[in-house]
Amino acid sequence: FSKNNACLVTTGNFEDDMAKIADVDWVIEVVKEDLAIKKKVYTSVAKYWKPGTIVTSNTSGLSLEEMAVDMPDEMKKHFFITHFFNPPRYMKLLEIISGEHTDPALVKSFVEFGEKVLGKGIVYAKDTPNFIANRIGVYGMASVMHTVAGGEYRIDEIDQIMGVPMGRPKSAIFGTADIVGLDTLFHVINNVYEGVKDDPERDVFKPPEFLSKMIEKNLIGRKAKSGFFKMVKGEGEKNLLVINPQTLEYEAQQKLDAPSIKAAKGESDIRKRLHNLVYADDRAGHYAWNSIKNVCLYSVKHIPEIADDIVNVDNAMKWGFNWELGPFECWDAVGVRKSVEKMEGEGVQIPDKVKKMLEKGAESFYKAENGRMSYWDFATESYREIAPDPNIIDIKVIKKSDASRVVAKNTCASLVDIGDGVACLEFHSELQPEMNPIDDQIIAMMNKSVEIVGKDFVGLVIANHGKNFCVGANLMLLAMNAAQKNFALIEQLSKDFQDANQAMKFAPFPVVVAPHQMTLGGGCEVVLGADRVQASAETYIGLVEVGVGLIPAGGGCKELCLRAVENIPPDVDVSTVRFIGRAFEAIATAKVATSAQEAVDIGILRPHDKFSANHDHRINDAKNVVLGMVKAGYRPPHERKDIKVPGRTGIAAFSNIAWTMHQGGYATEYDLYLAKKVAYIVCGGDVPENTHVSEQYLLDLEREVFVHLCGQEKSIARMQHMLMKKKPLRN
Helix, strand or coil: CHHHHHHCCCCCCCCCCCHHHHHHCEEEHHHCCHHHHHHHHHHHHHHCCCCCCEEEEEECCHHHHHHHHHCCCCHHHHHHHEECCCCCCCEEEEEECCCCCCCCCHHHHHHHHHHCCCCCCCCCCCCCCCCHHHHHHHHHHHHHHHHCCCCCHHHHHHHHHHHHHHCCCCCHHHHHHHHCCHHHHHHHHHHHHHCCCCCCHHHCCCCCCCHHHHHHHCEEEECCCCCCEEEEECCCCEEEEEEEEECCEEEEECCCCCCCHHHHHCCCCCHHHHHHHCCCCHHHHHHHHHHHHHHHHHHHCCCCCCCCCHHHHHHHHHHHCCCCCCCCHHHHCCCHHHHHHHHHCCCCCCHHHHHHHHCCCCCEEEEEEEEEEEEEEECCEEEEEECCCCCCCCHHHHHHHHHHHEEECCCCCCCEEECCCEEEECCCCCCCCCCCCCCCCCCCCHHHHHHHHHHCCEEEECCCCCCECCCCECHHHHHHHHHCCCHHHHHHHHHHHHHHHHHCCCCCCEEEEEEEEEEEEEHHHHHCCEEEEEEEEEEECCCHHHHHHCCCCCHHHHHHHHHHCCCCCCCCCCCHHHHHHHHHHHHHHCCEECCCHHHHCCCCCCCEEEEECCCHHHHHHHHHHHHHHCCCCCCCCCCCCCCEEHHHHHHHHHHHHHHHHHCCCCCCCCHHHHHHHHHHHHHCCCCCEEEEHHHHHHHHHHHHHHHHHCCCCHHHHHHHHHHCCCCCCCC
16 A cells, blocks of 8 residues: 555575474465475474464465375364465455364454455355365356357457446457456366366366467567457557457457447446347447346356355455456346246256245345345245344445435435434446546535434544545536636636635544545545545545646645645744645645555555455445544634745745756656646745635635636647547657
C-alpha cells in the first residue's frame, strides 16, 4: 500500500535464518510446485517449529495429505493450505483446504484473521487437484483453447464474446492468459490433467498442441511482449495483432459482427445481458450458450467433490477469476428450467441432482426471502440460509427487502436507513453506474440528506456499491455547456456543489465517507468535505481536473490548502510556502494515490482517517465510526477564517517550479498555464505573504478560475478528448 512499508520486511535464507521460525505465529511456504522440494522445506521447518505456530502452503494444486505425510503429528494439526490468488494484494480469493489431522479451531481463528486483517474472501475447498477456482476456471479456459484449435472460432472472436458481455474481465480468456503467462497456464492445465485421472472430461485438460508450440517459440504473453496478442507499432499508432493458432502467425484482428454483442453493450444489468446473449440466434449467442452450458454442468457434477456447496464455488469464481456471477448465479440468470429444457433438446444428459431440484419445485439455485438469501443444498435437497455476516452492510439487500428504509431517492442517489440511527447516502447513477458522476441530482440529495439526517438520524455515511465510488463531475454536461458558453450555469453548478460539500462539513452530525476504487475529482471533493474517512484499502483517490483542462471547483483546492497549513501553530511565524507546496503539487500534477494508505502519505487523507482491508466491511466500519463519534459527544467544526496563505511569494515560487518542468519537457505550455492558475488559488491570490483568508474566499477563487478555464479552447479540447478517447490530451 505504501513504499514506507518496505521497512517492515526482513529478508533471510534457508541456511542462516530458519531458526527465526521459532519466534513467529505463521509460517507460509511458497516454494516451487514440486512435492519433493516442499517436503524438504517442511523437514527443515520442523526442526525449529514450536506448537501453536500455524504452517500453511500456498500450493495451487498439490495434495495436502501428500505434503504432510512426513510431518510430526503435532505439526500436522497446525498445517493446512492457504491458496492466495496472484497478485495477492488485488485478488480477493483465499482458498482454505484443511486435512483430517488439522485442528478446526486453528482454521477458524485464521479465517477471521484472513477476512478482517488481510481483507480476503474465504472459500472452503476440498483436497482435490487445483481445488475450486482453478479447477472450474481452467476447465473453461482449456475448453476454449480446444475450440480455437479446431478452427471453429478465432481467438479475437472468443475474447469479444467472453469478456464484458458475459460478465467477465475485459481481458476475457486469451487476454487473461497473456497476463498470467502461457508457460504458467500450461503448468496449471497440465497439473489438472495429471491429477484428475478419474474425471470423465479429463481430456479437456490436455494442453492443445499449438499452446506447446507457442511456448517453444517463447510466445508466452506480455512478459515476452508476444503471446496470443502482440502489440506492433504502425505509422503513428499501435496495433494489437492476434495469433492464428493454425499457422502461429500474427494477423489483424476482426470485429465480430453479431447483433447480440451490440445489444449487450447497452445493457448494464449483467443478468439480463447474459440471458439475452445466450439465447441469441447468432454466432456470439451460440458460443456463449455452449460456454455457459459446459461450465455449469461441469460445476454441478463436481459437487461435493471439490466443495460442499454452490456458494463456495460461486464465490471462488467471482473472487479468483473476477467473474461478476459465479456458475450457479449464471445458471439462475439464464433460467434453470428454461436452460435444462434447451439442453435436453440437444440431447444433453442432465445430472440427477438438478432434475430432483426442479421436481421439487425449486426454480433457482438462490432465492431471497425477508431480506435473507438462501441457496439450494444438494445434500439435503432443500434451501439453506446463507448466514448473514454482521460485518457487512449491503445497501442493495436493504432496499430490496424493506422499501420503507429508503428515506429519500432520485434517479442518481438515495438516502437509506442502515440501522442504529445512521443513514447512508448512496450514489447510483442510472446512465453511468460504473462512474457515478456528480450532477444536479446527487447535489440535490446531498442537501436533502443534511436536512433529513439533522432531524431524524444521529449521523451519516456516504457510500455505494458501484464499480467506483465516484469519478468526478458529469464531464459530458460540463463540456457541452462550456462549448455553448453557458458560463452563468457553469458557475452556479460549481457553487451548488461547493455549498453542498460545505453543508456536509458543518452539519450538526458526524459525516463519514467510505470511498472505494476510483474516487477522483468531484468524488475526491466529497471525501475531503467529510469529518472522517473509512476508505476501502484499494481506493485510488486524487484531484485530477487539470487532466481535462480544469481545476477542482467543489472545494478541493480549498481543502488541500487548509490541510497543508492546519497543523502550523498559530504563534509560530513561518513562511507557508513549503507547506502549501504539497497541495500545489497534488493538484497541478493530478496526483492519484494508489491506495488509501498512500493517500495519507501524500496529504489527501488525514492521519486519523482509516481504511478497511476487507472492501465488504467498509460501510459497517464507517457506521461504527459514526456511532463512536456520537458517543464521544460530536461537535461540528467551525468555518475557518484565519487560513494563512503565501500569496504573491508562493505564486512566484510555484510558477518557477512549473516553468522549470516546462523547460525540461515535462509539461506543455498549457500545463504551465494551468499550474499557474492552481498556484493562484492555493496561495490565496494576489495578496501579501502570510495573509489570513477565509474558506469562502478560497472557494470564490476556485469558482473564478474554474469558469475562466471553461472558456478556454484548449480546456474544451481536453474535455472532448477525454470523452472520446478516454485518456488525457497533452495539448
